[in-house]
Amino acid sequence: MPKKVYIRTFGCQMNVRDSEIILGMLKKRGYTQVESPDRADVVLFNTCSVRKHAEDRVWSNIGVLRELKANNKPIIGIVGCMAQNYQDEVFRRFPYIDFVCGPANIYGIPDLVKKAGKEKTQLLAVNRVKRPLLCDGNSRKNKLKAFVSIMYGCNNFCSYCIVPYVRGRQLSRPLRHIIDEVKDLAGRGCPEITLLGQNVNSYGQDLKGKTGFVGLLEKLNRIEGIERIRFMTSHPKDASKKLFCAMRDLSKVCKHLHLPLQSGSDKILSLMNRGYTFRDYSGLIECLRKIIPDCNITSDIIVGFPQESEADFQKTYQAMQKIRFDQAFIFKYSPRPKTKAARLEDDVPLKVKQRRNNALLKLQKITSTVLVMFCVLLLFNGHVFAGNEVFRNAEALILKDSYSQAARECEKILARNPRARIKAKAYYLLGICLLKEGKFDQAKKNFNELLRRYPGSKFCDEAKAALSRSSFSVQVGCFAKEANARRLRDELINLGFGAYILKLKGESLYRVRVGKFAGRQDAQSLEQRLKTRGYPTKICQ
Numbered sequence: 001m002p003k004k005v006y007i008r009t010f011g012c013q014m015n016v017r018d019s020e021i022i023l024g025m026l027k028k029r030g031y032t033q034v035e036s037p038d039r040a041d042v043v044l045f046n047t048c049s050v051r052k053h054a055e056d057r058v059w060s061n062i063g064v065l066r067e068l069k070a071n072n073k074p075i076i077g078i079v080g081c082m083a084q085n086y087q088d089e090v091f092r093r094f095p096y097i098d099f100v101c102g103p104a105n106i107y108g109i110p111d112l113v114k115k116a117g118k119e120k121t122q123l124l125a126v127n128r129v130k131r132p133l134l135c136d137g138n139s140r141k142n143k144l145k146a147f148v149s150i151m152y153g154c155n156n157f158c159s160y161c162i163v164p165y166v167r168g169r170q171l172s173r174p175l176r177h178i179i180d181e182v183k184d185l186a187g188r189g190c191p192e193i194t195l196l197g198q199n200v201n202s203y204g205q206d207l208k209g210k211t212g213f214v215g216l217l218e219k220l221n222r223i224e225g226i227e228r229i230r231f232m233t234s235h236p237k238d239a240s241k242k243l244f245c246a247m248r249d250l251s252k253v254c255k256h257l258h259l260p261l262q263s264g265s266d267k268i269l270s271l272m273n274r275g276y277t278f279r280d281y282s283g284l285i286e287c288l289r290k291i292i293p294d295c296n297i298t299s300d301i302i303v304g305f306p307q308e309s310e311a312d313f314q315k316t317y318q319a320m321q322k323i324r325f326d327q328a329f330i331f332k333y334s335p336r337p338k339t340k341a342a343r344l345e346d347d348v349p350l351k352v353k354q355r356r357n358n359a360l361l362k363l364q365k366i367t368s369t370v371l372v373m374f375c376v377l378l379l380f381n382g383h384v385f386a387g388n389e390v391f392r393n394a395e396a397l398i399l400k401d402s403y404s405q406a407a408r409e410c411e412k413i414l415a416r417n418p419r420a421r422i423k424a425k426a427y428y429l430l431g432i433c434l435l436k437e438g439k440f441d442q443a444k445k446n447f448n449e450l451l452r453r454y455p456g457s458k459f460c461d462e463a464k465a466a467l468s469r470s471s472f473s474v475q476v477g478c479f480a481k482e483a484n485a486r487r488l489r490d491e492l493i494n495l496g497f498g499a500y501i502l503k504l505k506g507e508s509l510y511r512v513r514v515g516k517f518a519g520r521q522d523a524q525s526l527e528q529r530l531k532t533r534g535y536p537t538k539i540c541q
């Protein structure tokens with residue numbers, strides 16, 4: 001009987017990648033993966049220590065594993081940052097754990113599992129400071145998108161951050177290893193890669209060779225079969241015009257930059273040891289937007305760092321208003337062991353942290369939707385929102401950006417209401433909702449129905465105009481192989497996007513596009529939805 005392994009991953013993409021590597025090693029030794037711990041011979045938790053909240057979740061989940069253990073089975077291992085952080089304290093708290101293994105020791109996991117099965121002692125593997133630089137190999141589930149670690153650890157020592165203590169100092173993987181891995185992925189038909197590292201744009205600073213991050217991007221951009229290159233995270237202190245130009249000029253590199261700001265107050269940035277001021281940061285954003293005007297910019301923010309006054313917080317609020325991130329992840333500060341900030345008094349009460357967190361979340365939500373609201377109001381020319389009771393729900397849903405629900409409301413109105421004037425408007429609104437969803441063909445059908453049934457309606461001209469203006473679309477991929485384009489199109493259709501393949505005359509490329517829109521703003525709002533699902537996008541006209 002093949003043995004079964006269950007692995008649960010907490011935390012960031014780097015942990016996701018490490019879990020793939022661990023699974024790959026165990027599968028080579030005959031293990032199969034199962035989705036439930038009670039069916040497994042080996043249970044592994046790959047853990048995260050970045051925030052206290054993440055750790056608390058892991059502790060309570062480890063507690064639940066106690067019930068699983070009977071007759072010394074299954075073998076239970078705690079892996080990753082918490083393993084490194086707490087070491088044998090894990091055994092003291094949970095005596096039924098078989099082994100604890102830090103991130104730099106993960107290549108020893110098959111041996112640990114074997115040993116734990118034979119010897120009935122608890123095993124601690126946290127001794128490695130440097131991770132061995134191996135070719136990580138192929139053990140990925142997703143065949144179309146792959147994470148590729150390009151570096152491990154971090155040298156920056158931001159005062160709040162535990163990463164350098166649990167993941168060690170920056171260690172860039174040799175260029176050759178990365179290129180071989182990416183070529184191997186391309187050979188297996190994987191068109192999209194995401195380069196991972198705590199600070200990808202510091203890549204190579206610890207290597208003897210001259211290739212830095214931009215050089216790496218240039219080399220990867222040349223690999224045949226790779227069609228999209230994404231990367232995260234970048235640090236503002238190493239971001240440069242050279243990087244932004246490379247993002248613009250390298251055709252396969254997606255126009256998305258995750259650039260954590262952390263705070264808008266220079267006092268707090270300095271206490272955080274971030275190495276830049278807000279002015280430096282906004283200068284970078286200005287430069288980026290000049291070079292790539294429609295670049296997607298996302299960020300991380302921490303609220304409630306020690307000594308963050310209301311005035312400091314307001315600076316962060318204003319910074320977010322000024323920059324208008326496409327998306328921002330807001331975190332409440334929590335002190336982390338060993339870090340410099342842990343020596344400062346955690347003096348912002350939890351209630352205040354929560355309030356600041358909510359205020360920034362609300363602001364980000366408004367930033368993301370305000371553009372959409374504006375274009376809806378423009379498109380409807382005011383007169384559609386004439387206070388007709390029948391349309392109250394549909395209109396409210398449209399204003400909330402809930403187009404598929406609004407479309408269902410319109411369909412209900414069409415089914416129930418016999419009055420021509422009402423039906424004409426329902427056809428029109430339904431068509432608009434479908435357009436907003438990027439479903440051009442269905443929208444066209446609806447507008448044609450309106451024109452055929454109610455030729456004298458005032459909505460006919462609006463419908464014709466909406467159709468004729470529909471020249472913007474969102475491109476999600478561009479492939480040399482039609483099969484890859486078809487796979488992406490079908491994936492998008494399954495998610496509810498009106499995707500189609502476009503092959504221009506005289507070109508051998510297959511473009512996967514979504515929607516046809518009258519205005520750039522509509523395309524932008526669709527683009528936003530695609531981006532939040534992790535798709536790289538480009539607006540086309």
Ligand code: SAM
Binds near residue numbers: 235300302333334336
């Ligand atoms: N290397 C990236 C950088 O320089 O921004 C981010 C890495 S960190 C693992 C991910 C995010 O977690 C950080 O950007 C920060 O916003 C947040 N974070 C890290 N330590 C934190 C702490 N002690 N409390 C709250 N948030 C924290």
Ligand code: SF4
Binds near residue numbers: 161
């Ligand atoms: Fe942590 Fe700062 Fe390194 Fe990012 S740059 S991993 S926040 S120490």
